[in-house]
Amino acid sequence: MGQASCGAPCGAPCGAGVSPAPEKDADFPSKIPNLNSKIAYSGLLPAGEAALQQWEILWNQGYRTFKWKIGVSPIQEELKIFHQLVGALPKSAKLRLDANGGLNWQQANAWLQECDRIPQIEFLEQPLPDNQVSDMLDLSTRYCCAIALDESVATIDQMQACYRLGWRGIFVIKPAIAGSPSRLRQFCQKYNIDAVYSSVFETAIGRQAALQLAALLSHPHRAIGFGVNHFFAEDEATWIWQLWNNS
Numbered sequence: 001m002g003q004a005s006c007g008a009p010c011g012a013p014c015g016a017g018v019s020p021a022p023e024k025d026a027d028f029p030s031k032i033p034n035l036n037s038k039i040a041y042s043g044l045l046p047a048g049e050a051a052l053q054q055w056e057i058l059w060n061q062g063y064r065t066f067k068w069k070i071g072v073s074p075i076q077e078e079l080k081i082f083h084q085l086v087g088a089l090p091k092s093a094k095l096r097l098d099a100n101g102g103l104n105w106q107q108a109n110a111w112l113q114e115c116d117r118i119p120q121i122e123f124l125e126q127p128l129p130d131n132q133v134s135d136m137l138d139l140s141t142r143y144c145c146a147i148a149l150d151e152s153v154a155t156i157d158q159m160q161a162c163y164r165l166g167w168r169g170i171f172v173i174k175p176a177i178a179g180s181p182s183r184l185r186q187f188c189q190k191y192n193i194d195a196v197y198s199s200v201f202e203t204a205i206g207r208q209a210a211l212q213l214a215a216l217l218s219h220p221h222r223a224i225g226f227g228v229n230h231f232f233a234e235d236e237a238t239w240i241w242q243l244w245n246n247s
């Protein structure tokens with residue numbers, strides 16, 4: 001769990017412990033049985049300038065947390081779009097930045113400096129390549145902005161290794177690739193992991209299984225990363241639900 005203040009030198013309120021505002025479940029009522037819970041979804045934005053148009057469409061569908069990919073174009077270009085995006089987003093919105101391990105040390109520091117000035121930023125995800133966990137631990141002590149690990153914690157063994165190394169920040173968990181659901185449940189519950197459950201664009205069946213785990217184990221104040229259906233030409237969840245209810 002995040003704490004109220006991180007002790008970083010900026011003195012600003014720390015994002016790590018701040019609960020995102022309660023959100024409307026974007027897929028509510030769910031087309032999948034037994035998933036009509038109050039879990040909020042994070043809407044995935046396209047990389048680059050396209051995000052400037054897309055966020056509002058998702059906002060109007062009920063999304064209040066968004067994820068934007070960074071580390072794709074030159075940093076100065078991305079920072080410019082980032083400031084436009086943050087300026088356009090309502091103050092109550094939350095924005096997650098996902099670098100997919102695409103930044104170097106200097107760029108990660110530059111992004112975190114920017115993030116520390118912007119309260120809407122919920123976290124920066126996987127700033128450095130997956131094998132640079134010690135450097136990400138180091139980064140997490142330098143800034144208020146929370147950091148999430150994703151590629152570094154792809155499997156349960158990796159989650160355990162990072163926990164042993166001292167990682168107490170956010171774990172982005174992809175149930176479809178993590179491994180045994182019962183081991184995953186044990187790990188999350190035993191160590192009270194600050195978990196963000198997230199999609200890997202799985203099939204409708206994989207999505208249903210992942211959402212069930214997410215409903216059980218997700219940090220209650222964090223949106224889950226399953227707001228991805230707009231990236232598919234067809235809504236598989238609808239398709240499979242119709243298949244099962246064709247009587």
Ligand SMILES: O=C(O)CCC(=O)c1ccccc1C(=O)O
Pocket residue numbers: 042043044067098100150198199200201224225226227228
């Ligand atoms: O996590 C989310 O919010 C959306 C899902 C997402 O970003 C994603 C989807 C498929 C494969 C990799 C990733 C990723 O987190 O990098």
